Amino acid sequence: MLRVAPIKNTLLDGATITEQLYTTPKDCEDFFESLEKPTEVKATPRSTFIRAGVLTTVLGSAYMEYGNTKVLAIVAPPRELMRSSARRMNMGVLNCYVNFAAFASGELETVPEREKHLGGMLTKALEPLVCRNEFLNFQLDVRVLILDDDGCLLSTAINCCGVALVECGISTYDIITASTACIYKNLVFVNPSAKVEELLGQHRGADSAQMEEHGLLMNASMDTFEQLAQCQQCGYMKPETFVKLLDYTLEINKSLRQLIRRVLTDRVKEQHVLDKKEQEAERQEDERLAGIIARLKEQGLHEFIQSNIKEDPYTKK
Amino acid sequence: MAYVALSEAEKTFILHGVEEDFRCDGRSRRDYRPMELETGLVSNASGSARLRLANTDILVGVKTEIDVPNPLTPEFGKLEFFVDCSANATPEFEGRGGSDLAQELILSLQKAYESSLAFDYRTLCLIPGQQCWKLYIDILILECGGNLHDAVSLAAKAALYNTKLPRVTATLLDAGVTDLIISDNPYDCTRVGIDAVPLLVTVCKIGDYCLVDPSAEEEVCSTVSMVVAVSMRNNTGRCGGYKMLRPFITKFLSTAYLSGTHMTGGGSMHRETMLNCIQLGLSIGEQLNSLLVKMLKAEEQRVGPKRPKTVGFLK
Amino acid sequence: METDTTDQSKDDILICLPGERLCRVEDNVVLGEGTYEQGGYIYASKSGIVSIVESEEKYQMVSVNKPGFHLTIPATGDVVTARVLVTTPKFAKCAIFCVRNVLLESSYRGLLRKEDVRETEKDRVDIYKSFKPGDIILARVINQMEQSFMLSTAESELGVVIAYASDARKNRIPMVPIGWGEMQCPQTTIKEPRKVAKVLPESTIKSEP
């Protein structure tokens, strides 16, 4: 009776995805029981690792691990706008593409739809962040590759893209931080894992009639002017719980912001040191050249020097 | 949305209008434009509705199909949205032009209808685990006059109200296989429960004021807008004792829930402005919902001679 | 300024991140690169080192420059180096591959119209007498259209910098300018009309005997 969609996945022929998400509703119930219920809500981010400039081939790249959700973001320098659509106001266009790695998620038939959904939401979150009036008539492509999916996919992707944009030198109004919180059977989970998120998805929120509220809230904020870039809620909740979850996520965002600021500052120092070394090497090179010229000059080969070393007109020293 | 080119002077004119709470078409910040709603236009579809909000024209058709339920939710039916931007609205929608706008509308509708508290999927189930109804909600956008989210959600709710699912009886054949007999008597049908179905209310921020039902011009000069999905749920459990006062009571006891809000428009918002956007959206959503349900019931009562032949586009 | 100043002692560079407030807007403060102004204050929009440059009439330019590499987009008014791809009677299509002295990673499309080739007698310009496909030119960006940049070589120090003789030989050597309208190939002494850029110092131009 079950329609099993045999999706041929070449990369996965050998390896099988170990943990199978639930197959029957019964699984959800006993998974939920097995879950250790958080007594009080600690609004702290998971253990995160962020590294800017991980790839040599691309100018702006960042890798982020949020718990065991692993995401890689790449920002290409702006290029001309391909299709000239009349809708373009006075701002540049931002396109975000999210792709799952072949081994990232178990059920493969929902992947293309989830990719489109995440891509759309990511574009909406990053639009207020980027100073789009500076690259008029240009389009900026941001690509995100999801290596491992353990919940909070969208918020991790937003954080990672924020770091990649700053790393690439695109001017942004502020540093963006995002986090997720959810509520299921009147229990608040912060940074839900993939299994908890699975509980909320596919209309299954209200198995038992007395279930009042369930839902998930993702919030991306920019704290210099306490602006909310994107606040996206799905599920079914009262306005009061909406505000409660919002405040939890804002708290998490604050601590995430410190972490990202430290990463970026270290990155700038590192590049500054690299720059210094480079300038140092360049200076030595010039001195060596000047030394050769001086030596040749004493030997009176003035015309020879003059004829083939033209004063380099283009680099204004 | 169809792109309306506005000069700076026009934008400031609209901005000042919004500040004085007197928009260029005379409405205040909380008013909606006049709407016309008609159900039962398309005879090929199980349910249909046409909504004309000023110059936004939406036609929704609901068609049904028998499908296998999702193994994770054996006793729930299925719902699928499809939005088509017809080129009638603007030449820009020709061919695949309107696909990103359509994608955005489908996403916000799917999120709003996702929770089973918002839409009662149990009514669509035939045989738990084996057979269930699958409703295709096809939305056709004929003219874009701004505020598409609200118009689309209102028309979808009206079409769902108008949907007539034929009664299905299951006979147990040998070897456990159940065979479904669908009755073809047009009047022997069940309806889909729509009281908790959410409505999308777009609260648009122009300058530092929030307004509802933005027209195409106001949408162009707004930096950011919040789409609030309002679902009314009358928790019948509590008012058990006042059976005879029920209609009066449920009006108060039905509380408004949020079933899928998100921000769109490419701007950002302060925390306080977002919260009073949500408050405004909730209050407007409640009024809109009660008005819609009253109107649908009224149209249903006009049966027999009083029922005008469907006027449709001929008005 | 709430930037962290802990490790500033080393070589007193001031690191800032996007969104950090730099200073208040006074009349003599000019917004530099990598900053934006909001509510009377100047904020950083890039991560990097803050530099305050005193220009002549006591104007301070606050700018943030990012160490490491520099992502540049040709802005209106920049002098760019471009290669001529296609010439038609009305315009020359070129690919911009370097802005000021920063080499770009991906080339941008440039368009040099006939009227913008030189200041004098604008309309009687023949593109094929000024540029040939394959030449390297210096030009100034005057406008940014939808799909490409509008270039102009109207000033005297703009125009062809490196040109190859148009007779297709393998090892082509660059031609030497002999005046502002012509270039000569040292091997085959063929003279070809070009709009030469006045960049080379006077002494290197051998005057016609």
Place this chain on the structure above:
Amino acid sequence: MAGRMELLSEQGLRLDGRRPHELRHIKCKLGVFEQPDGSAYMEQGNTKVLAAVYGPHQAKSKKAEGNDLVINCQYSQATFSTAERKNRPRGDRKSLEFKMYLQQALSAAIKSELYPRSQIDVYVEVLQADGANYAVSLNAATLALIDAGICLNEFVVACTASLSKSNIPLTDISHIEEVSGGPKLTIAALPTAEKIAFMEMSERFHIDHLETVIETAMAGCREIRDILERAVKEHLIHMGSAADWARVG
């Protein structure tokens, strides 16, 4: 033609009770929308079609060859228009085919010498398909062109015709008659000038019946033209009444 249902009962009535030469009931309205330059809605029996016209405006650069008029059509059918749900409104073979037929028929009607190097967009949306979709779309497109004020040589009108088993010609074929295997001839004609702009036929019948079937289709076209003309006059009077033309009568 095995299993071809009997289109005509003994008493000479068709499946939906019409006489052989009778048309389905036609209702139409001009000026349905505000944003397009011209729009029209037409109902012929249960087939309901919306048409919108934009233009004449500058032709997109890639299509303007020479200085003649480009008619850009799009035929799309709502997913809920047929009994069986279509999963794509346009882009399938039939829509592209109808798009070409529309272009061919309309180019015969529009005076293209008045609009050199320009483009007219004609978009047709079928809300409900109950047979003769192409014919009703063309009639709706004609009304939309008139509403947009585009000069036409004459009303271009389309009508379908078929042949029952007992060789009696039938006009205006509905979906059931179409599906039950009867031959179907679609004619787009300029009735007063007795010219045929476009003709298409499915299934087959004997050659010497061709003459009578074409004649019935042309009679159908003339009848539809009169109905459309009455509707346009009514619309003009209604529009004109605002600026008191109505007294002209």
